[in-house]
Amino acid sequence: MIVRIWIGFVIVFFAYSLLIYFQADDGNLEGKPDAVVLDGWHTWQSKNCQACHQLYGLGGYMGPDLTNIASAPGKGQVYMDVFIRKGTAKMPDFHLNDSEISHLVRFLVWVDKSGKSRVPGGAVNWSGSYSLDH
Numbered sequence: 001m002i003v004r005i006w007i008g009f010v011i012v013f014f015a016y017s018l019l020i021y022f023q024a025d026d027g028n029l030e031g032k033p034d035a036v037v038l039d040g041w042h043t044w045q046s047k048n049c050q051a052c053h054q055l056y057g058l059g060g061y062m063g064p065d066l067t068n069i070a071s072a073p074g075k076g077q078v079y080m081d082v083f084i085r086k087g088t089a090k091m092p093d094f095h096l097n098d099s100e101i102s103h104l105v106r107f108l109v110w111v112d113k114s115g116k117s118r119v120p121g122g123a124v125n126w127s128g129s130y131s132l133d134h
């Protein structure tokens with residue numbers, strides 16, 4: 001009896017794994033980052049932006065999650081440029097030069113295309129996975 005239950009679990013495990021595998025949709029992936037994006041990422045790391053900001057919900061919580069700032073309504077590349085260039089009362093001005101700023105912006109544009117940080121409740125289906133179409 002116990003053995004049958006275990007065999008049942010194993011079958012369910014493999015069936016579920018196959019389901020997830022075939023449901024995967026990589027149509028939204030951006031591919032490998034180019035040299036400019038990598039340079040922006042290095043600045044992101046060396047200035048420790050993640051101490052205050054999250055990507056995909058991971059990071060510090062003093063500032064907002066920046067995963068999808070590039071496509072957020074009313075925000076985008078110029079908006080990011082100004083924030084990074086000037087800083088605010090709460091966000092330091094890092095005195096970055098023009099190319100460091102534009103590469104950081106390109107990095108955040110690349111991150112934005114890689115996925116969504118917040119999954120809308122309606123997009124989650126019964127199996128716990130979600131559709132990228134939302």
Ligand code: HEC
Pocket residue numbers: 043044047048049050051052053062063064066069075079080083084088089090091092094104
């Ligand atoms: C000491 C904490 C801190 C660090 C470090 C920091 N930020 Fe911020 N950042 C903030 C806060 C707080 C805000 C929200 C603006 C405000 O409240 O003044 C913000 C806002 C922003 C915004 C605008 C976000 C929005 O949705 O309006 C961008 C873009 C941004 N930061 C980029 C960066 C980048 C790039 C770095 C690294 C070079 C960085 N930040 C480092 C605290 C920080």
